[in-house]
Amino acid sequence: MPRNRKPDEKRLIARIAPERRHDFSRRLRAWFARTQRDLPWRRTRDPYRVLVSELMLQQTQVDRVIGFYERFVARFPTLEAVAAAPAAQVREAWSGLGYYARSRNLHSLAERVVSEGSPARLPETPEALRALPGIGPYTAGAVASFAFEKRAALIDTNVERVLRRVFAPSLAPKTPRTHRLLWALAEELLPRTGKATWTHNQALMELGALVCTARVAHCERCPVRSGCATGRKHPSAKVPSRTTEVRRRT
Numbered sequence: 001m002p003r004n005r006k007p008d009e010k011r012l013i014a015r016i017a018p019e020r021r022h023d024f025s026r027r028l029r030a031w032f033a034r035t036q037r038d039l040p041w042r043r044t045r046d047p048y049r050v051l052v053s054e055l056m057l058q059q060t061q062v063d064r065v066i067g068f069y070e071r072f073v074a075r076f077p078t079l080e081a082v083a084a085a086p087a088a089q090v091r092e093a094w095s096g097l098g099y100y101a102r103s104r105n106l107h108s109l110a111e112r113v114v115s116e117g118s119p120a121r122l123p124e125t126p127e128a129l130r131a132l133p134g135i136g137p138y139t140a141g142a143v144a145s146f147a148f149e150k151r152a153a154l155i156d157t158n159v160e161r162v163l164r165r166v167f168a169p170s171l172a173p174k175t176p177r178t179h180r181l182l183w184a185l186a187e188e189l190l191p192r193t194g195k196a197t198w199t200h201n202q203a204l205m206e207l208g209a210l211v212c213t214a215r216v217a218h219c220e221r222c223p224v225r226s227g228c229a230t231g232r233k234h235p236s237a238k239v240p241s242r243t244t245e246v247r248r249r250t
């Protein structure tokens with residue numbers, strides 16, 4: 001549930017008519033239904049597999065992750081299997097993907113969850129997920145939404161860029177205030193059901209990865225252009241980003 005809003009968050013949300021918010025999500029989901037990439041973690045609601053995919057996707061391109069993900073879940077098919085293995089073996093299966101703190105965190109998380117009950121179950125809410133090792137606000141929202149189909153918001157660098165360009169292009173990119181304001185907006189944009197939220201969140205990330213990218217905004221083929229404050233000002237197409245943004249997930 002949305003927390004109490006700060007005044008600047010309320011002002012931002014109040015400036016965007018409910019019809020415009022609904023239209024944005026509706027167009028986004030319709031586009032995703034037509035064009036989505038077939039990715040292995042989109043075919044499952046297994047919380048453990050969703051978690052592994054989200055950890056691997058931090059700072060790492062999708063194409064690179066697919067092979068690592070499939071090999072990893074074949075070798076460690078459950079949270080229990082991760083917890084039962086020495087940390088060095090989990091690290092070895094992660095080898096080549098980089099950012100090895102992620103494998104250490106996964107191992108610690110698995111040990112914690114397995115020690116708390118059998119069968120081992122990941123918690124379902126973002127708040128409870130955030131109490132686990134290595135789980136920040138983005139990953140908590142992603143697991144709650146993608147595994148449990150909760151109405152949970154999420155913002156990574158791609159989503160933040162899309163929401164800023166569409167609804168608030170005057171906000172400075174990549175500042176803590178912008179991040180906070182856009183989280184509040186992301187919560188307001190969620191559809192009514194968890195199932196539709198799954199699609200909405202996946203579609204937002206897909207749009208940021210394929211259409212409204214850090215380097216170029218491909219407005220000419222964007223499904224939400226009619227309601228986008230940036231795209232409407234640039235009818236002939238490509239909007240260069242102010243900076244080159246590095247993918248970040250927390």
Ligand code: SF4
Nearest residue numbers: 212219222225228231
């Ligand atoms: S219209 Fe352009 S700037 Fe707006 S979301 Fe689409 S690609 Fe991004």
